[in-house]
Amino acid sequence: MIISVASGKGGTGKTTVATSMALALQACDHVTFLDCDVEEPNGHIFLNPEFTETENIYIEVPKIDPGKCNLCGRCAEVCAFNALLVAGEAVITFPELCHGCGGCRYFCPVGAISPEPKQIGTVERGVAGRLAFVRGRLEVGAALSPPLVDAVRKNRGPGGITIVDAPPGTSCPVIHSVRGTDFCLLVTEPTPFGLNDLDLAVQMVRSLGVPCGVLINRAREGWGIIEKYCRQEGITVMMKIPLSQEIAEAYSRGVSLAKFDRGWNDAFKQLYREIGGLVANERSHCNQR
Amino acid sequence: MRIAVGASGPSKDAPAEERFGRCAYFVVFDENGNVLETINNEGAASAEGAGIRTTQILLDHNVNVVLTGRVGPKAINALLAGGVAVYTGVADTVSGTLENYKKGLMQPLAVPNARQHSGKGPEKRVVK
Structure with a gap:
């Protein structure tokens, strides 16, 4: 089972929820924690892993052979990211803009472009108690995560439970984190911003065909806009975490919710069972169709 | 010689445009001040690398000199590599900018004078 934890809005508590679930479930099964928020990974603050190996991750940027290039400009024309320029007697590349798609190489009529590896970051693997812990770290200055x-996502344990901590938002890095997971838990807060961005996230996971449920963090009495939205959309509210100074203080010390309170530890186990139920339900529906 | 002036409209009476990559039009003059052509800058709509795409369009139109305002780091590298002379300090209109260039009132530029992506912000113009 692979569960992704995402949110439209940033700062709603993805990492709090993802790390708490990982800590709670390590007693039941083999758990792998994947920190896919490669621009600002922070799962390690709550899980304190020891890293045992590091792998460099590269994309392939174009290298031009000036002997073969006839300056036709096809490469610059097809590049959607403006990473190539035909200037006078040479083609200039801007590797910082390159997405590594290989389009220029494919379309070059004279075969003047070869792939050149460019490091964009590292994948670090380690252990945190009984948890397998993997995180990605994007190089400073690299724009493409x-x-x-994808390289972090490849690290799933044999069987067991994989928890994916996604970046915030609904753009490419999030889609690459959520796509192909069995379930996406969307963490939000009962504010207009939380609702607006939750709606965007729901549209995203639906277009990916990933079943989802909602977790309301910093929930307050009488702040019901998220529940109302979920009723309209037919989405299950899986859990509510109240707005609490105690929880905020524990968070500020790097103590995850599941570690800080036995009751929450059990609640996250229960959450996992409910997710399992929803996923099984979804699958049997799919089979019937 | 072909001199391109950044413009917010497709004529020599249009307001001059301070941003380079996000500039909507370029009006191209010869050295006698005759309008040779107007370029609709499709590079302005790029998600990223607008300055590079814009440079490519100017190079495709055989531009020798560009009169503009703010040029980012990737754009200035592209322009210099393409052998385009860059002058900054646009006047309020396109034709006024060309006059200033002819009088030697504009500054040649060899290093970027704007941060990347700065053309994406609210539009600001320098009015002399």
Whole structure:
């Protein structure tokens, strides 16, 4: 079972939820924690892993052979990211803009372009108690995280439970984190911003065909806009975490919710069982169709 | 010689445009001030690398000199590599900018004078 934890809005508590679930479930099964928020990984603050190996991740940027290039400009024309320029007697590349798609190489009529590896980040693997812990770290100055997110996603344990901590938002890095997971838990807060971005995230996971449920963090009495939205959309509210100074203080010390309170530890186990139920339900529906 | 002036409209009376990569039009003059052509800058709509795409379009139109305002780091590298002379300090209109260039009132540029992506922000113009 692979569960992704995502949110439209940033700062809603993805990492709090993802690390708590990982800590709670390690007693039941083999758990792998994947920190896919490669621009700002922070799962390690709560899980304190020891890293045992590091792998460099590369994309392939174009290298021009000036002997073969006839300056036709096809490469610059097809590049959607403006990473190539035909200037006078040479083709200039801007590797910082290259997405590594290989389009220029494919379309070059004279075969003047070869792939050149460019490091965009590292994948670090380690252990945190009984948890397998993997995180990606994007190089400073690298603009493209999806290939690195993919490299982190490859690290799933044999069977067991994989928890994917996604970046915030609904753009490419998030899609690469959520796509192909069995379930996406969307963490939000009962504010207009939380609702707006939750709606965007729901549209995203639906277009990916990933079943989802909602977790309301910093829930307050009488702040019901998320529940109302979920009723309208037919989405299950899986859990609510109240707005609490105690929880915020524990968070600020790097103590995850599941570690801080036995009751929450059990609640996250129960959450996992409910997710399992929803996923099984979804699958049997799919089979019937 | 072909001199391109950044413009917010497709004529020599249009307001001059301070941003380079996000500039909507370029009006191209010869050295006598005759309008040779107007370029609709499709590079302005790029998600990224607008300055590079814009440079490519100017090079495809055989431009020798560009008169503009703010040029980012990738754009200035592209322009210099393409052998385009860059002058900054646009006047309020396109034709006024060309006059300033002819009088030697504009500054040649060899290093970027704007941060990347700065053309994406609210539009600002320098009015002399």
